Amino acid sequence: MKKLVGIALIALLLVSFLLTGCRPPEVEGVVVDIQHGMYDKALEGAQKAVELYPDNAEAWYYLGFLYGRKGEFKKMNEAFDKALALNPDQKVKYDNVDVPLKKAVEQIRLNYFVQNHNSGIQDFNKANQTDDPEQRKQYLASAAKKFTAAHEAYPTRVEPLQPLALTYLQLGDTATAEKYFLETLQTNPNNDTLLSMVGEFYMMAGKLDKAQEMYDRALEINPQNVNALLAMAQLMTTKDDWEKAVTYFEKALELEPDNADISFNIGLSYYRLEKYQEAIPYLMRTLEKEPDNEKVYEVIGVCYIQGKMYEEALPFLKKAVEKFPNNHYLWNYIAIAYANLGNDEEAQKAYEKAKALESAQLQ
Template sequence: MTKNEYGIQCMQEGKWEEAVKAFSEAIEENPNDAVSYINFGNVLTAVGEREKAVNFFKKALTIDPKAGAAFYALGNLYYESEQYIEAKDFLEKAIKAGLENSDGYFMLGMTLLQLDQPKLALPYLQRSIELNPDDSDARFQYALCLAGEELYEEAISQLEKVIEKVPNHADAYYNLGVAYAGYKEDANQALAFFTKALDIQKDHVLAANGKKLMEQYLQQ
C-alpha cells in the first residue's frame, strides 16, 4: 500500500493526524506528484483548514495544470465561501480537464443557480443525474430548474422519480402540489400532495399555505 493509499484509508476511518502524516511523507518522497498535494488539501479541508487547503490545491496545479480533482476541490471551497464566480471558473476548468463525475456537474449546476443562470445550469444538472441516476438531491434540483424554465411535464416526471427513491421527501411533494395546482389545474391532486408533504413535515409552512388555498378553492 502506498503512502497516498494509506492516507486515504486513514481519512475514511477519521484518523486525520495519521492521514496528514502519510500525505506529508508522500510529498517528501515525491515532491512532484500532484496527487499527494491534492490528498493533503482534501484532509485539510476535512478538518476545516480551508485556506491552507487552497494553497495545496494550487500547488498541485503548478505541477499538473490539468489536475481536474484540484480544480474541483477549489470550486467546492469557493462555493462554500459563497464566492460563486470563482467557484464557477474552477468547476468549469475541472470538467474541461476531463473530470467526468456527477458531483462536478452537479456543483457547477448549483453554482450557476446561485448566479441566477438557471438556463445555463439545466444541462449540467441533467448530466449529473445521467452519470448518477440515484442522486435524488441532484434530481430534485434538476426538477426545480425545469419548473423554473416552465418545462412542467418533465419537472413533474423528475419529481415523481424523486419520491419513488425518497418516499419521505416533503419538498418534492410540495412542489408536485404546486405543479398540479398551477399547471395541471387539478386542485384535488394538489391538495393530496400538500397534505402528504405536511404528513412528512408538520411545520412545512409552504405546504400548509398550499393546502389551505386548495381547501378554500374546493369549497367554493
C-alpha cells in the same frame, strides 16, 4: 597444497563478489547498519555513499528509506526519484526481502501516506466533535501537520488535498490551503478530479469566479465528470442563474439517471424559474425513488398551486395527506385548490384543518 589454498581463496572471493552483486563497501555498510537497527549511523553512511557513488541506485534508495524513517519525506522522495531514474529494477532490501527498487519505493510511499492521512482524518473529525475552542485548534493543527506529511510522502496522491484545504480554512489560513492546491495543479494540470477539488475549495472560500474556472477546466478535460457538473450547477444556483443550473443538472442526470437528488434539484430549479409544469415530472421522478420524502410532496404541491393546475393538484394532495396527515402545508394547498375550483365548503374544511395543525405545532 598451496595451489589448492589459493584456488579456494579465489573461489571464496568470487562468492563474496557475487553475493554483494558489485555492491560498494560503503553501501554494504549501510545495509548492515540498517539490519542492526543503527539508523543514525546508516544515514551518515548513506549520505557518504551517494557522494562517492552518485550513479548507484541502491545507495540513493537506502538514503531515501532512512530519510523516510525520520519523517523527512521531501528528502525521501528526492532520493527515491534519483534511484528510480538510475535503475528502477535494481534489487534492494525491503522487509528483509529482495524486491525491485520501484516496488519497494511504491510500498514505502504508500505506507507513510496511509498512516499519516488516516491519522489526520481522525484528528480532523475530533476537531469537529469538540466544543472546546482551544482543543479544536490543537486537533486542527495536528491534522494539518499529518495531511501535509501524507501529501509530502506521496505527492501525486490527491486525497489529502481537500481535507488539508478544509483544515486550513477552519484555521483561518486560506492562503496556505490555496498554495497546496496550486502546487499540485502544476504537476497534475490535466487531473479533472483534482481540478474539481480545487473548485470546491474556491467555493468554500467564496471565490466563485475562480471556482468556475476550475470546473470549466475539469469539464473540458472530462465532460462526464459528474462531481464537476453538479458543482457547476450548484455554483449557478448561487449566482441565481437557474437556466444554466438546469443545463448542468440535466447533463449529470444523463450520467446518473437513478440519482434522486439530481432530479429533485432539476425540479427545484424549474420551480425557481416559475416553470411549474416542467418541474413536476422531475419531482415525481424523485418521489419514485424516495416515496417517503415529505419535502418532495410539499414542493410538488406548491408547483401545482403556483401553476394553477388545481384539478390535477387535488388527487395528488389527497394521497399526500393520507401519507402525511399532520402536514399543514399540504392541507393548505388543498384548501387553495378547492377554493379556486369553487368548492367553498371543502376549502373551508381543509383551511380549518391546516390552521389547527399549524397551531398545534407551534405549541
